[in-house]
Amino acid sequence: xxxxxxxxxxxxxxxxLSDETRLRIIDMLRGGxxxxxxxxxxxxxxxxxLSFHLKVLKDAKLVTDRxxxxxxxxxxxxxxxxxxxxxVGELPSTKLSVLASRCC
Amino acid sequence: xxxxxxxxxxxxxxxxLSDETRLRIIDMLRGGxxxxxxxxxxxxxxxxxLSFHLKVLKDAKLVTDRxxxxxxxxxxxxxxxxxxxxxVGELPSTKLSVLASRCC
DNA sequence: CTAACGCATCAATATTTCTTGATCACCGGA
DNA sequence: TCCGGTGATCAAGAAATATTGATGCGTTAG
Numbered sequence: 622x623x624x625x626x627x628x629x630x631x632x633x634x635x636x637x638l639s640d641e642t643r644l645r646i647i648d649m650l651r652g653g654x655x656x657x658x659x660x661x662x663x664x665x666x667x668x669x670x671l672s673f674h675l676k677v678l679k680d681a682k683l684v685t686d687r688x689x690x691x692x693x694x695x696x697x698x699x700x701x702x703x704x705x706x707x708x709v710g711e712l713p714s715t716k717l718s719v720l721a722s723r724c725c
Numbered sequence: 726x727x728x729x730x731x732x733x734x735x736x737x738x739x740x741x742l743s744d745e746t747r748l749r750i751i752d753m754l755r756g757g758x759x760x761x762x763x764x765x766x767x768x769x770x771x772x773x774x775l776s777f778h779l780k781v782l783k784d785a786k787l788v789t790d791r792x793x794x795x796x797x798x799x800x801x802x803x804x805x806x807x808x809x810x811x812x813v814g815e816l817p818s819t820k821l822s823v824l825a826s827r828c829c
Numbered sequence: 830c831t832a833a834c835g836c837a838t839c840a841a842t843a844t845t846t847c848t849t850g851a852t853c854a855c856c857g858g859a
Numbered sequence: 860t861c862c863g864g865t866g867a868t869c870a871a872g873a874a875a876t877a878t879t880g881a882t883g884c885g886t887t888a889g
Contacts, residue, residue, distance in 0.1 A: 688836095691836075761865075774848060777848080779866095781846095794857070
């Protein structure tokens with residue numbers, strides 16, 4: 622089992638990425654840290670909504686947040702995609718032609 | 726924009742991977758093609774339930790199915806993870822230290 | 830000190846997704 | 860041809876998620 626490690630942490634991460642708004646957020650953060658107001662404006666999402674999605678990303682450990690004065694800055698977590706790469710990386714191409722030998 | 730390609734296809738794939746049962750299915754398919762009854766047994770899931778999850782994976786184009794007699798065989802789609810790798814691969818590590826210059 | 834701002838959180842509602850049990854269609858063996 | 864087995868699909872209910880608007884808390888400017 623390649624990825625028996627922590628299935629539920631993995632599903633949490635994938636779930637966090639299964640939403641367009643959140644994907645956009647991630648994409649914006651690729652350029653570096655952003656404050657919430659920047660994101661709100663760029664994504665034209667209500668403040669409350671954005672805050673919710675940021676929380677989902679944070680809970681999945683994909684982003685980190687930092688408080689500075691009255692602003693909150695979010696950034697990609699350093700090793701955010703490590704676990705995902707591990708899972709996705711196990712390239713299946715090699716064994717693809719293997720057919721199920723025998724059924725039931 | 727690195728991944729402007731097709732956000733909704735991407736979210737669909739991520740969503741398909743955001744469930745433990747489906748992750749287990751993927752993992753089993755790494756070893757090659759499997760028939761549904763094998764999967765049902767190995768995952769101890771009801772037939773209907775499994776069929777539902779297989780459909781989710783198939784709709785996300787992560788797996789393909791093949792009919793043979795009265796059995797159905799599922800396998801990882803050849804390029805299943807290509808798009809995911811593209812997204813996940815854009816390693817953020819380099820720009821991580823970039824702080825937001827100015828806010829709102 | 831007070832008012833405005835940035836943001837998190839909560840409550841209520843809408844929406845989506847999952848599970849279960851039926852049912853149906855198809856195929857192969859007797 | 861009839862029957863049992865495999866698996867898809869549907870309908871109904873349960874559960875998880877998302878959206879909205881309201882409220883609250885800390886911070887900064889005046």
